[in-house]
Amino acid sequence: MTNSITSRSLIVVGGGIAGLEAAIEAARSGIDVTLVEESPFLGGLLLKEETISSGDYPALCLASRLINEVLEHPRIKVLTNTRIEKVRSADGKVRVAAKRLPPRVGIECTSCGACLLVCPIKPYDTFNEGLMLRTAIDFAGPRTFGGIYNIEKEIPACQERCPVHIDIRRYVGLIASGRYEEAIRVIRERNPLPAVCGRICPHPCESVCNRGRQDEPVAIDALKRFVSEYEIAQRRAGKFVPPKPKRNLRVKVAVVGAGPAGLTVAHDLAMEGFRVTIFEAAPVPGGMMHLGIPEYRLPRDILMSDIEYIKELGVEIKLNSPLTKEFTVDDLFKQDYKAVFVGVGAYKGLKLRVPGEDEYEGFLDCIEFLKRVNLGDKTKPGNKVIVIGGGNSAIDSARTALRLGCDEVTILYRRSRKEMPANPWEVEAAEHEGVKIHYLAAPVKILGSNGKVTGMVCTKMKLGKLDASGRRRPIPIEGSEFEVEADLIIPAISQQPDLSFLPDDHGFEISRWNSFVVDERTMATNREGIYAGGDDVTGPATVIEAIQAGHIAASSIKEYLSR
């Protein structure tokens, strides 16, 4: 507080009594004032006060007087709904970056109140401390003489959180009134793989669901599964009308990899009328959804039904057609494809980097293991199985091993349960089925004899300070080594894209994690007309995130091709 300013413009933050008074005092003396208030209304706490009166004025009237003067003063510009994001002060100037949420009511408003009568929504009245209800149109009229309206039209928490922003509230509402067909249509607007996601999505939407604050969140994912099954049943009963592209173009687009990202790009572009061909290396479509995720979580007929839908749009899927050093992206352009999307996933398991690795038989990376099983090899791989890692693929490997008849399956994880990246309900199910989980332990050395794995030396760990991932860093406890027996060890500690198919002079920018570097807003690689997305950009992630990338890539490919 000082008296040294001779400024001619001033920012006042806060529309409470102090802010209003500061703004008005400055404006009266000829300073241009911008008044920034985070809430939709001026007056602040004082507006709520009834008993704090002074002389003849209840606090409320006092605030109203100030608010009216502030609103009418030509030197004061009022920015309600505005939040200060950044502030910088240099060379005697203050610079502020702010975000203004839309009030959605313009100056034409005559305070007639018609909207208040028709609005069907009744949220708690925050001004009255939740003691009564108001409408989605917040109205500060009876409190102040100014009369300010503000329409609260936010995206619901679940929709906001969903990577592809499905209008969850709408489809859940449709299900509640039995309108399943419309519900699935709402989902399909944003998600081309509803049956798949209805089963294996980690559903971040549920973690932010407001109902969760009351008791438990709405089972959004299970509801999605329910309507997608309804669609499949309709299809089987022959009542299903296959989707039709909006128009028919002759432009060809190539998609490399029939995983969730590739399928989404194909779906979106086919809808726009492009002729899309997917080149898939494996003998089956679906990518990780087929090769990684076990059948007990995602039955294959369900997966195929979602893929069938995309094929019905005219998408051609060429199986057993990998890109190689001989058949490159450039060859695709030579075949008259105008744009290419690369979604080859992340299939290369990371090494444990302990002695004995790769020396013995009975040591199998989780991706290799799951791929083998998912392609039909259901032989029992061993008796005592140890899975190393704490992610979803570790849990999948363990539960799969159990189903193959392995006697004892143990998961070894170097942190504690709290830090485990796997979905907690999957961990629970695994334990329920008999998988043992050994927390705070890490491998030190692989043991073997006669060329076969016999066991492993492990060390106990303790947790130290937070590391870059925001989890506590595991530290080995010295002298705590112990031995475990095993005839199959499955490391499941993370994957990287396998880009060995690229020719030496591929010209792509590749990150140090062996992934494609793209512009996140467009998914464009550094090479013209070539886009990438999904696990080969992000490293191992979820189906829904791959779909998100697919959407972004598809819309930028469309824009690129219409140029």
Next chain:
Amino acid sequence: MKKPKFIPEFQDIPTQRQKMPELPVEERRLNFKEVELGFTEEMALKEAARCLSCRRCIGCGLCLAECDPGAVVYDQQTESISIEADGLIYTSDGKTYNPDLDLTLGYATCSDVITSYEFERLISPTGPFGGYLLRPSDGEIPRSIAFVQCVGSRNEAIGADFCSTTCCRRSLLQAKRAHQRDDVKVTVFHKGLRPIGKDSELLLAELEASDWIEFVEAEVHEITENGKGSVKVTFGRDKSQAEFDLVVLAVGVRADRDFRRFARAAGRDLNRFGFVQNSLKDLLDDVGAIRFAGAVCGPVTAHTAVIQAKAVSSSGFSDVARPEPRSLTGDKVLVYGCRYGLKLGGVSEKVLEQLGSNGFEQRGTYSYLCHKEGREALSAGIAHASHIVILGCHSGKYETFFEDLLNLERGSVTLISAQDLNGDIARTIKQAMESARLEPAVRRKPPAVCIVGSGMAGLAASRMLLRNGITVHLVEGDSEIGIGFKRIALAEGVEAETVDEYIRSVKDDENAKIHVNSRIKCLKKGNQGYVISLDSDGGQWDIECGAVLIATGSGRYIPEEFGYGTNPNIMTQDEFADRMSTNGINAKRVLMVQCVGARDDQHRYCSRFCCRQVLENALRYKEVVEDAQITIVHKGLRLFGFEEILLGEAIERGVELIQVKAKPRIYGENPLKVALESTEGNVELEADVIVLSAAHAHGEMHKDLATSLGVEIDDLGFINTSPDPLEPFDTSVEGVLACGLARQPMTAEEAFVEGLAAAGTICRRLMTRCEDEAD
């Protein structure tokens, strides 16, 4: 969770989340059958009905369809804004403590436990029940209400060892209001009441004498629902219980969480509670483009917040910074239309086209001429304009507004209200221009200001006015200015150099007229406003001024009780501090007596500074004489805001506190003996030294001044100022203002801030008056 109260519950709330049917574990071996089996239709319908739809806009668009004026901008998007300015003032109302955090308070579980802000809404005519006081649980009128003080304040365990300052007074007012409304019985559970404000002692006395209110000094352990539609409060050491219809939690103040982020970016240190803590030292040398007011500077009342806001914002008056106004030298009369104004007046935008050439040049319409876009258009045309005509909303004052905006001489702009635009537009404009003043008025220098007193408030005000180029007559009764200022500033730890520099900057200013050894004799109306006759060193002077600011501060009470003056070991707090500084004291047993000359029958107000002073002195003495036994005898400490921290420190250092019901009795000599009637029983103590915390006192000082200036004084002996919080310094005589200790007891920092704020008010008024006269 915001608890639903007296609102129909969501009908589907009791429904549990549907459990996903699963394949039995024993069937999962040696096959890959799907584990999760999916919902049946019945389950899906039940589950989907659980969605609350978030009670938010569902995007139905009814409001858009219904809005006749077309004001709804349905798809308006979030906007990024960047603003640049010469300064920034960050203010906040603060946040309140969330009582959900403490389950023993029952807020989360009982509907009839509410916060003080919820109570404000309950009792408000614009609130949910139209001003009727009804219980949230069942809508019955409560017969008994309990107020629980210090919820989330004065509690070190939750990291909030500060006093929230406003809650005690608020609860007392709320209790009074509730009783007036519905004749309820009230119980106030408190940890020592600390109502703030000049009149709070009277308010408290009034309530204490009433039979419908009971004050219980006890800790509240638990608040629970009683099942019979009442709330049970467990309190006190013996875990007594009482039942109430409604319990109001006086929730404390918290710093804005966002503010931490802002402060970090602005490079401002905060105290450990997240507030800006301004010591006097900070106030004296704080310069910078970013400044703070309101509840970011700690818990404050609305009154204080307004004064702080005035102090920080009232600094831009400086006419020095405003360049000389220019005159228009072009050859065209430019005509602008303001769309907003035209719309208000019901005039079509095409009105400008009717003008034709007619000697005018029409420059188009803008949605708001007074806003940025319009201003730019106006300044673009200045070069070849001989006059500017604006067709807009109001006339009159806005002409000067636009002239100031463009920095033009008076008379350069003519503003015509759209309502007056009928008939021949060109003729209307010509008439308006002809009837407008022809001679451009000259802005005059504002008149001088007379400031009475050169203490904290007086000096702060003088310096501020001088900086704005206003002549100040500083009237001081002593032989030198700034004596009080210096004493207090040094005691507050400000460096002597800074203090001297501050005083010198006032003394040496060419516009400062210092009148020492002077007394005001009378006030008369004069040319510039007032003529004041001064009695100065035996001679008489007349000074002309436009405004008078009373900043006399106050003197110290000279105790007549407790044997003061009869024994050298009985001294006042100031004398004690002096002797500490000169190492002239080495007593082991020190007894300090609070409220000497305050909060008694003759002085019915709290003197505000003494509780802080006694703790500061006690802690300082503990540094000097480590094994000293210090006992503070008080009638309930009145510590506000962060002063509470001192109390914690004092208790930690072994200072003993005894609360008494009546005045202590002092007898005996060497050692002195004291008989106390404490709240816990009678005590007798011996002491080597007794220190009396003498309060502020005015004696006849204000009475004389008030008579000569003609202003009213109140029953407590302070200058009576306006109860309107927005103009807190106005006295009963127009043009005479009072600030600082002259109008109510306060701390040195508060007085300093009031000085700035009052000077700002005067400055603005004189400037606008000058312009009015010039018109």
